[in-house]
Amino acid sequence: MKTSANLTPYTYENDIYGAGLSDQKPPISFDPTKWQSLAKERLPADSFGYVWGSAGTRQTDDNNKEAFKKWGILPSRLVEADFPSLKTNLFGDEYDYPLAIAPVGVQKIFHPNGEVATAKAADGENVTYIMSTAASTSIENVADANGSGSRWFQLYWPSNDHMDITASLLKRAKDSGYKVLVVTLDTYILGWRPSDLDNGYNPFLRADNIGVELGFSDPVFQEYFRNKHGISIEEDVSKAAAEWAHTIFPGTSHGWNDIEYLRSHWDGPIVLKGIQTVSDAKKAREHGVQGIVVSNHGGRQQDGDVASLEMLPEIAAAVGDDLEILFDSGVRCGADVVKALALGAKMVLVGRPYVYGLAIGGETGVRHVLKSILGDLQLTLHLSGIKDVTKENLNQSVLRQIRT
DSSP states (O other), X not given: OOOOSOOOGGGHHHHHHHHHXXXXXXXXXXXXXXXXXXXXXXXXXXXXXXXXXXXXXXXXXXHHHHHHHTEEEOOOOSOOOOSOBOOEEETTEEESOSEEEXXXXXXXXXXXXXXXXHHHHHHHHTOEEEEOTTOSSOHHHHHHHHTTSOEEEEEOOOOGGGHHHHHHHHHHHHHTTOOOEEEEOSOSSOOOXXXXXXXXXXXXXXXXXXXXXXXXTOHHHHHHHHHHHSSOGGGOHHHHHHHHHHHHSOSSOOOGGGHHHHHHHOOSOEEEEEEOSHHHHHHHHHTTXXXXXXXXXXXXXXXXXXXXXXXXXXXXXXXTTTSEEEEOXXXXXXXHHHHHHHTTOSEEEEOHHHHHHHHHHHHHHHHHHHHHHHHHHHHHHHHTTOOBSSTTTSSGGGEEEOOO
16 A cells, blocks of 8 residues: 655645745635536536536435534544544555545546546545546556556446456456445436436447446457447447447346355455445345445435435444445535544545546646645644544544534
């Protein structure tokens, strides 16, 4: 595991204030509430609508963000301690930060460098990068860009008719240094997203490799497509894109017993992403996985869902001694990360904010967002008298539920 030379992200503000003495202002805002609007100014309507969009009336997305406002941090005073360590341990490895880049696909619609820019930023800031099956860059090229960084692989799970394709993807990821498999459970078909529908925009069906590059670069899928259609991918890119999209979004879900196939083809930790109930968390434990992500896909898949943060404490209490608990959905700033960690997560995934950073400034924009969230996180802990992110010091006792 690579170790960062600088584990004091709060000092990012010192650089900015130092530059300010020479009347130099930062090129990108530090206000997390402005990143979305700044990205919107730079993106076409269809690209912005894709990342901003949520299912239905956006109630799930709203619920996610409102849930953080229902908890307040209780600071302790006269705590003699240095700036808090952000190190956390998962699956037997130590990570410098309890923050990871959530898997987001089609990143070239936000910036020409796409996943390469994000993977480089993650390596530069020593934040774990989780690659999406829906990427516009191959598994191998992302690994090259990520260098010695920590990287995991997210699977959009083909149906059992394509077990050989699943096995090929997993082997490529393993051979390229991805250590943890994150299996998304809630996206076997794309949700009802009005923003994409209004734009008539599905990036997976276009006559290019955006969103389908993992299939186009996969030898097993290439052979399957050639045998089925009698032509190569290059001879009919539109047909190939539709074929791959149907492969990873087959329209029907797997069952719990199918996890055994993943276990037989992946010798590292397996994490199930999209768990929202205690009963499903217990089933995950029963089926021998190592972790779960409490997540509703940031509200993108289903309208009217309960906020993921609402479910996190119950799930952590039920299975937190047996499974590694991760979290995403609604995270926008360092204080949000503090609350999610206190409520039972050991690592928090951030999604839309870094994509907005990518749109604003490529690799530099992603690094700015990561450094901002980490600096905010470390200072929030320090000013609250919380010494580190271990469960001994950061747990629900540092929060008060706010009645509304």
